Amino acid sequence: xxxxxxFRRWAYNLAVVAAAAMPSSPAxxxxxxxxxxxxxxxxxxxxxxxxxYYDGNRKVVARQGFASASGFRAASPTDIRVxxxxxxxxxxxxxxxxxxxxxxxxxxxxxxxxxxxxxxILLKNPKVLFCRAFVTEQHAPSQDVTCFGYYNIPGALxxxxxLEEQLVSxxxxxxxxxxxxxxxxxxLAEAEKIGRGGFGMWADPRVQGQ
Numbered sequence: 001x002x003x004x005x006x007f008r009r010w011a012y013n014l015a016v017v018a019a020a021a022m023p024s025s026p027a028x029x030x031x032x033x034x035x036x037x038x039x040x041x042x043x044x045x046x047x048x049x050x051x052x053y054y055d056g057n058r059k060v061v062a063r064q065g066f067a068s069a070s071g072f073r074a075a076s077p078t079d080i081r082v083x084x085x086x087x088x089x090x091x092x093x094x095x096x097x098x099x100x101x102x103x104x105x106x107x108x109x110x111x112x113x114x115x116x117x118x119x120x121i122l123l124k125n126p127k128v129l130f131c132r133a134f135v136t137e138q139h140a141p142s143q144d145v146t147c148f149g150y151y152n153i154p155g156a157l158x159x160x161x162x163l164e165e166q167l168v169s170x171x172x173x174x175x176x177x178x179x180x181x182x183x184x185x186x187x188l189a190e191a192e193k194i195g196r197g198g199f200g201m202w203a204d205p206r207v208q209g210q
Contacts, residue, residue: 033130035160038150042127047071049082049129051145052116053138061135072123077173080123082091088131090119091144092185093164093173095201097210102171102203111201118172118200122163125149130160135167171200 034151041048041199046067053062066072075081077095078089101108123129126149142156147163167173170192175186183189201207 012154018121025091033148033162035150037184038148038160039131041130042150042152043067044139045069047126047129048206051088051131051143053133053135054137062138065136067115070106071126071130074119076114077112077119079142080119080129085141087142088133088145088147089142090164090167090173090177091146092188093168093182094176095173096207098206100201100204100207104203105200111207114200115167115172118167118170119163122149122166125153164188168192169194169199171195171198 001035014194031036033066041050046069047070049066052060053064073081075087079092080090082088096111099109100111102114105114107114108209129147130149130150131145131150131165133143133145137145148160149163150160152158164173165188166183168175168188174186174195175192178184196202196208
């Protein structure tokens, strides 16, 4: 299945999931995202990536911006390569372990491969990638973030979507846990509930038993 076809399939699933489940702007540690602001960052012919850094009071204390004519790529199932110095790590989510099969997706292989392909789809066509991190991440080569993508397909889709939420609800990733067994991203519990309905990795009984 080509990336373009898969993106169209993802865009359809996004509309279904959003209608059936939750708003496209979930409340995260730094609060609700301003969709109009994210859309205003778009630039013709380029993918714009903006990282906002927050302090403990949820105040923006720094911003960093990038623009690319060729877009940004996945460095792993949960990492986005910005440049040679910076990689963004989607916080609190992970692929399943080992191998998986999903006949509807016509996929059989390693969990990491499936998740990375799904992340690549989300990185294929956004006009804007808008990410948030705590200020302690600002100078780290690998930064824990939550990211949103602004997607616009004329006549079909115009939305700002949280990347982790979509990857979890579509069964590409699952929620990681802390050493005490609690979820690292409890804000995405409903998204995982949707994924567990049979999407992505959750179509494989072996994954359900992990």
